[in-house]
Amino acid sequence: MSNTIIAPPALAANLPAPILSTINTPSFIVLAITALFLYLCATAVYNLYFSPIAAIPGPWYAAISDFWLTTHVARLQQCMTVQALFERYGPVVRVGPNKVAFCDLTTMRSVYCVHKFDKSPFYKALLTNNNDHAMTTLPHSEHVVRRKAYAPHYNLSHLMQFQPEVSDSVIKVVQILESQQGKASVSCSELFRHLMVDIISTTVFGSRPGALDNLAMGIQDILSQAVCDFPTRGIVRSFIPTWAWKLVCRIPNDAWRRICSSDKIMADFVRGRLDDTAAKLHATPDVGEKEERIPLIQRMLQHRVSGSQDGLSVQNIISECMGHLVAGVDTSSTTLSYFCWELTRRADVLKNLQAELDEHMPDRRVIPDFSVLCKLPYLNAFIKEGMRVYGPAPSLLERVVGSTTASKVDDSFDMMGYALPPGTVVATQAWSMHRDPEVFPSPETFLPDRWLPVEGVEGEEERIARMLQHLMPFGVGTRQCGGQNLAQITVRAAIAAIVSNFEISANRTETNERTMQIKDAFVIHPATKECRLVFTPRKC
């Protein structure tokens, strides 16, 4: 078979005879590979020596391509890898051709609070129902509109109205644990996920879907499963082109099909709640005006964009509510799992918590009001330390340097003496801010007492204030966690109830330092994605 390229007649007529005869398939491939190689070399040389951010310290292999960092993302080790770079190169590190990570308080405030740079396209992997919600809306100006619609729902005074239901759900958890009588281990990941689905649904939709009841009866809870599957779907979806996605979803495997349909299962569930709420509002149009507590979905249906009579679209309401389920369930349940795990290793901390709660929670079945819980010094110290070490979203929070908010001299943003041009991706990560040894001595040690002022020692207030400035488990600035008040209420109530009622231990063959090793996929999880612990009822 001849290797000669057959050129179209018109083109062939114009090509000189020697060229036609010399271009054959093998030499064309060599030519293409050479061109590609030269292009890659030229790009690498440009990134290393001529890029506007070439002066920023960092490993050369991170500067020439995103490939190196991506391998660590795939290994679920990005946080630790970036931390290692800070330890080696200092507080500003180039982690990609166009990406700079920093670990510095002043810069953190400048990026997230003062300049309020837009989010990077990374967040698009978290779209729900193929649509934006507050977390995935990249431009700051568009985000403001979305945030206005949901933020009042999470005001502490409004959330306090939901305390009875939060307590009810937490007591259900206590009953489920009690039914085991400390004889068998319990999957914390599963238990707390169901707890969070019930609690978030109560405040978002106005009713509990019964996730914990299903779990207690051994019935698979479809909504909890869908919330659990959603992140896996998001990761896979972001690697597969849109045209191929429908085909990939047809792969005949039950678990796989369940993962693919997690987005639709959640969207259908929310759609059902939306229709119910709309019908209720239609039947009694003035409902809500006199009510003290309004479910988020109703608030969003009644919301009017400022300066107009326009409401939010059905699609936006569905995506927003789904976004809150996705943002709140995994984060809070992972937090509770790691908190309980830590208590299996620290009998001293468990004893301190129990002593404090025994005093303020005389009836172990009645959870004190949040206003009481948030005044318990040791419980609060424990939760702060837990959020420092096990904050469930400790990853790079990426922003893009904008051209309008840059310094007056030129268009670049001054980051600790380095000029970053518009378009540069900048980020810090809670993982590193929480492990600065100058702010948190012995950062790897779990030490609730570091949050308690030592009486008679000078400078204690400043020391604790400095730690608080560095503590950012919920992010920072205008894009920080919208549901953090709900998370704070829930985590306090759950820890208070569990610690008052149970001793916690681990069967080391199934749960140990290796299985609980932290993996980060934006939200962290244990290496085995499982945290089985034993809860033995306390003696009176």
Ligand code: HEM
């Ligand atoms: C321990 C529990 C939680 C932690 C540590 C946490 C942490 C975070 C973080 C780090 C962000 C992203 C900030 C950024 O991208 O810059 C975020 C965003 C968000 N979280 Fe949470 N979260 C928790 C629980 C919740 C809960 C319970 C809800 C609601 C039910 C919630 C709703 C949201 C929303 C709506 C956003 C997007 C905020 C916006 O851009 O307007 N989160 N959260």
